[in-house]
Amino acid sequence: xxxxxxxFSPTIEQVMDWAYDDDLYLTSQDEDLVLHANKYxxxxxxxxxxxxxxxxxxCYSILYHYAQDLMMRxxxxxxxxxxxxxxxxxxxxxxxxxxxxxxxxxVYQLLKEPRVITEDEVNRLTFLLTDNFDITLRAVKLGxxxxxxxxxxxxYGHYTDYFxxxxxxxxxxxxxxxxxx
Numbered sequence: 034x035x036x037x038x039x040x041f042s043p044t045i046e047q048v049m050d051w052a053y054d055d056d057l058y059l060t061s062q063d064e065d066l067v068l069h070a071n072k073y074x075x076x077x078x079x080x081x082x083x084x085x086x087x088x089x090x091x092c093y094s095i096l097y098h099y100a101q102d103l104m105m106r107x108x109x110x111x112x113x114x115x116x117x118x119x120x121x122x123x124x125x126x127x128x129x130x131x132x133x134x135x136x137x138x139x140v141y142q143l144l145k146e147p148r149v150i151t152e153d154e155v156n157r158l159t160f161l162l163t164d165n166f167d168i169t170l171r172a173v174k175l176g177x178x179x180x181x182x183x184x185x186x187x188x189y190g191h192y193t194d195y196f197x198x199x200x201x202x203x204x205x206x207x208x209x210x211x212x213x214x
Contacts, residue, residue, distance in 0.1 A: 055087055
C-alpha cells in the first residue's frame with residue numbers, strides 16, 4: 034500500500050523509514066528537493082553507503098544533485114559544512130561516494146583558489162556541474178566564445194541551457210535558455 038507523508042521538512046527518522054520502504058513517499062511531487070538541505074546530508078550519505086538500502090542509488094543521486102546545485106551557485110559555506118559532516122563519517126568506503134566526494138572537493142578548491150585550468154579540467158568541470166545521470170543529455174562543447182569563455186550547450190527538448198567556463202580563472206556561469214551575446 035502506497036503511503037505519502039506530504040511533509041516538506043521530514044525528520045531524520047522519517048527519512049530512514051522512507052529509505053527502507055518502497056511504498057513510502059515524503060511528498061507526492063519533487064520528493065528529492067525536500068531533502069536538498071545540509072541537515073539531511075549525513076543521513077543521505079549513510080543510506081547511500083548501505084548496500085541493503087532499497088533507495089541507496091536514489092539517496093546518492095539526491096546527494097549528487099544537491100552538491101551540484103551548491104557548486105553551481107558557488108555556495109562555499111554550505112559545501113564546507115558538507116565536508117565537515119562527511120569527513121567525520123567512518124562510512125566513507127563506498128567507491129562511488131569516495132569519487133563523488135573527491136569531485137566536490139576539487140570544485141570547492143576552484144571556488145576558494147581560482148586558477149588557470151586545462152582543457153581536460155574545463156571538460157571535467159562542465160560534466161560535474163551539468164551531468165544529470167542521463168547519458169543522452171550531456172553538455173556539448175560549442176567552442177570558444179568571443180569573450181574567451183568555453184561555451185557548452187545542453188538541450189532539453191523544448192529549451193537549451195548554455196554553460197560557460199573561463200579557463201583563465203576556473204570560473205563558470207550558466208545562461209538559461211539564451212546564449213551570451
